[in-house]
Amino acid sequence: MINLKVNGISVSVPDGSTILQAAKAANVEIPTLCYLSGVNCAGSCRMCVVEATGARGLVAACVYPAAEGMEVQTNTAKCRRSRKMTLELLLSSHKKKCLSCERSRTCELQRLCLEYGADEDKFDAEKPNTPLDTSSPFMIRDNDKCINCRRCVAACKNLQAVEAIGAIGRGYAVHIGSAFERPVIESPCVGCGQCIVACPTGALIEKSDVDKVWKAISDPDKKVVFFTAPSVRATLGEEFDYPVGTNVEGKMVAAIRRLGNVEVYNMDVTADLTILEEANELIDRVVNKKKPLPMFTSCCPGWIKFVEHNYPDMLDNLSSCKSPQQMFGAVLKTYYCEKNGIDPKDLFVVSVIPCTAKKFEVTRSEFDYDVDVAITTRELAKMIRTAGINFSELPAEKYDDPFRIATGGGAIFGATGGVMEAALRTAAHILDGKCELVDFKEVRGTEPIKEATYNVAGVTVKVAVASGLANARRIMDAIKSGEKDYMFVEIMACPGGCVNGGGQPSLPDSVRNWTDLKTLRARALYNYDEASEYRKSHDSPVVKMLYDEYFGAPNSHKAHEVLHTSYVPREKY
Amino acid sequence: MEGNVPAFEGTAEQAAALRKVIEERKTQPGCLMRVLQEAQDIYGYLPKEVQIMIADGLGISLSEVYGVATFYTQFSLMPKGRHRISLCLGTACYVKGADKILEALEEKLGIKCGECTPDGLFSLDSCRCVGACGLAPVMMIDDDVHGKLTVEMLDGILDSYREGK
Numbered sequence: 001m002i003n004l005k006v007n008g009i010s011v012s013v014p015d016g017s018t019i020l021q022a023a024k025a026a027n028v029e030i031p032t033l034c035y036l037s038g039v040n041c042a043g044s045c046r047m048c049v050v051e052a053t054g055a056r057g058l059v060a061a062c063v064y065p066a067a068e069g070m071e072v073q074t075n076t077a078k079c080r081r082s083r084k085m086t087l088e089l090l091l092s093s094h095k096k097k098c099l100s101c102e103r104s105r106t107c108e109l110q111r112l113c114l115e116y117g118a119d120e121d122k123f124d125a126e127k128p129n130t131p132l133d134t135s136s137p138f139m140i141r142d143n144d145k146c147i148n149c150r151r152c153v154a155a156c157k158n159l160q161a162v163e164a165i166g167a168i169g170r171g172y173a174v175h176i177g178s179a180f181e182r183p184v185i186e187s188p189c190v191g192c193g194q195c196i197v198a199c200p201t202g203a204l205i206e207k208s209d210v211d212k213v214w215k216a217i218s219d220p221d222k223k224v225v226f227f228t229a230p231s232v233r234a235t236l237g238e239e240f241d242y243p244v245g246t247n248v249e250g251k252m253v254a255a256i257r258r259l260g261n262v263e264v265y266n267m268d269v270t271a272d273l274t275i276l277e278e279a280n281e282l283i284d285r286v287v288n289k290k291k292p293l294p295m296f297t298s299c300c301p302g303w304i305k306f307v308e309h310n311y312p313d314m315l316d317n318l319s320s321c322k323s324p325q326q327m328f329g330a331v332l333k334t335y336y337c338e339k340n341g342i343d344p345k346d347l348f349v350v351s352v353i354p355c356t357a358k359k360f361e362v363t364r365s366e367f368d369y370d371v372d373v374a375i376t377t378r379e380l381a382k383m384i385r386t387a388g389i390n391f392s393e394l395p396a397e398k399y400d401d402p403f404r405i406a407t408g409g410g411a412i413f414g415a416t417g418g419v420m421e422a423a424l425r426t427a428a429h430i431l432d433g434k435c436e437l438v439d440f441k442e443v444r445g446t447e448p449i450k451e452a453t454y455n456v457a458g459v460t461v462k463v464a465v466a467s468g469l470a471n472a473r474r475i476m477d478a479i480k481s482g483e484k485d486y487m488f489v490e491i492m493a494c495p496g497g498c499v500n501g502g503g504q505p506s507l508p509d510s511v512r513n514w515t516d517l518k519t520l521r522a523r524a525l526y527n528y529d530e531a532s533e534y535r536k537s538h539d540s541p542v543v544k545m546l547y548d549e550y551f552g553a554p555n556s557h558k559a560h561e562v563l564h565t566s567y568v569p570r571e572k573y
Numbered sequence: 574m575e576g577n578v579p580a581f582e583g584t585a586e587q588a589a590a591l592r593k594v595i596e597e598r599k600t601q602p603g604c605l606m607r608v609l610q611e612a613q614d615i616y617g618y619l620p621k622e623v624q625i626m627i628a629d630g631l632g633i634s635l636s637e638v639y640g641v642a643t644f645y646t647q648f649s650l651m652p653k654g655r656h657r658i659s660l661c662l663g664t665a666c667y668v669k670g671a672d673k674i675l676e677a678l679e680e681k682l683g684i685k686c687g688e689c690t691p692d693g694l695f696s697l698d699s700c701r702c703v704g705a706c707g708l709a710p711v712m713m714i715d716d717d718v719h720g721k722l723t724v725e726m727l728d729g730i731l732d733s734y735r736e737g738k
Contacts, residue, residue, distance in 0.1 A: 165636060166636030166637060179635040
């Protein structure tokens with residue numbers, strides 16, 4: 001342990017701690033901007049500068065090691081002056097359209113400027129006037145709001161090993177973008193949105209589809225249906241000041257219902273349906289050996305695009321199941337429309353998802369707009385605010401029938417390991433009808449890579465689970481080299497799974513640096529699972545109804561037509 | 574990237590030479606700079622195709638290669654002409670009107686600074702001081718120094734290279 005003083009307060013911190021960590025232990029906040037725990041630690045923005053004995057000049061607290069006997073001062077006139085100057089220099093070339101900026105409430109630069117009384121017109125540098133990159137269906141890059149902190153670059157490289165973006169050029173001309181200045185849609189970007197949630201300003205935002213939804217709601221010829229992804233119930237509350245990890249499903253359903261004349265459905269239903277299709281596909285691969293093992297899950301569109309760019313020779317290893325979002329859209333535009341005599345053209349389907357890659361997914365030519373638009377948790381919160389709905393005062397309401405009831409297995413799809421666990425529950429049942437196994441705790445938790453081996457009805461099932469594409473790459477390379485031979489692998493692109501998706505609420509670094517968001521949010525889903533009436537996807541009465549009335553059996557011809565898809569190889573660069 | 578890059582015309586010999594450089598250097602930490610320098614020696618510039626070969630060969634991302642290639646002024650993403658014009662924009666030349674010379678050269682050649690004419694004859698770059706401030710404003714074409722420049726002199730100088738001097 002190291003003993004030191006921060007602003008006169010004595011603290012002991014573990015060896016290897018930084019001044020920033022020591023200050024936190026002393027309950028002293030040091031402002032940060034380029035630092036993001038577990039993502040970026042460059043010490044380059046100079047916001048976290050402090051005075052420390054033994055150090056020459058001001059030092060960056062996020063990287064400077066704490067030392068025995070050190071005395072740190074974080075709030076001297078020198079520190080404040082330096083931070084204010086840093087902010088004013090950043091503002092000198094910043095596009096200050098703060099009133100209409102999507103990040104106006106949540107911008108870290110804005111908050112710090114207020115705290116330090118920075119003058120936005122102190123220096124007047126040349127404004128670059130860079131055109132927006134609106135090339136993709138999932139995000140907008142506005143480099144005139146970029147402060148070159150490189151948190152997005154670090155997220156893309158360190159968390160995701162995608163490296164679709166980097167710093168380009170030098171000096172004043174330096175900017176963030178894809179190699180050869182290509183628009184993001186022409187890069188190997190997978191659309192995961194981890195750069196968006198890492199961005200401290202409004203330089204990166206999702207491409208909003210909110211206007212399309214309002215337009216459909218006010219169109220008397222359209223029937224509008226919403227469905228919400230498993231993890232949104234665990235995160236939407238953060239937009240309305242609930243503690244991280246609060247399940248607000250009831251209020252969320254009530255809020256959506258008050259947006260207009262809409263139906264609200266539970267996407268966990270098609271998570272359950274995915275499990276039935278996927279578990280049967282896995283068993284078919286093991287028994288009939290027509291398609292290769294290991295089989296990879298296919299729920300995550302960021303992961304799908306990653307495989308298409310980086311491992312095009314392994315597309316056959318991906319389960320052919322559509323993602324729950326696309327299954328829901330397909331079920332609505334076939335079964336539901338046929339049953340209720342609705343022309344699919346008049347049905348407007350909105351999915352609420354924690355994800356920006358799903359905005360890309362709805363535009364894939366394979367799907368023909370089964371889902372009309374996908375909006376993120378953040379966009380839903382914005383709609384709720386626009387509609388003047390007092391979220392915290394809402395009653396808890398239930399989803400609409402017929403897509404109301406789902407299982408706990410469907411709900412845990414929102415966390416890393418959840419798809420695997422739900423699939424194992426059902427696979428165990430298919431292989432051995434008497435199997436009562438429900439909890440597969442080895443695949444739970446937010447460790448980067450989890451492995452387990454189960455013996456189900458005499459079959460040895462070797463599985464692996466990874467989240468964060470950097471970890472996915474490790475697994476893929478181990479499989480390709482023959483070092484690992486799994487039967488079934490679950491990958492979610494975002495670290496921790498959908499609960500930590502690129503469409504989730506943007507929490508500032510002051511929260512993210514000290515809170516394990518993915519664990520707290522996932523806990524809400526596992527608690528939900530434990531309290532659910534049905535735990536196993538095959539027990540879902542709605543899934544049974546869908547097979548009885550429409551699909552016949554899992555992997556039937558009809559099921560293949562509506563619920564399965566195919567993939568395309570894409571360029572590596 | 575600014576300007577239009579002409580189609581890549583690398584030869585098999587150049588590709589083999591680059592592969593050799595990559596093989597020799599790839600285990601050395603921080604080898605990217607050296608590989609880029611040697612690649613530029615082989616090809617004369619660093620087009621996308623060459624940067625992709627380097628990214629693949631070293632097992633790093635194209636973003637990283639491109640980031641380094643655009644950081645250092647020694648690297649060019651554009652091919653160089655048969656005659657390389659290098660106009661000094663250092664302090665002495667600048668106060669003696671080098672900016673006007675640059676403007677005129679860009680107009681006469683129909684290219685921007687950093688580019689190459691479509692016929693491959695001239696490329697135009699700027700530099701900082703060739704050590705001949707007494708001759709300001711000054712430019713070099715290949716190894717020749719042209720000093721005390723005026724806009725009126727430029728046609729004659731360029732023509733002398735066009736005629737195959």
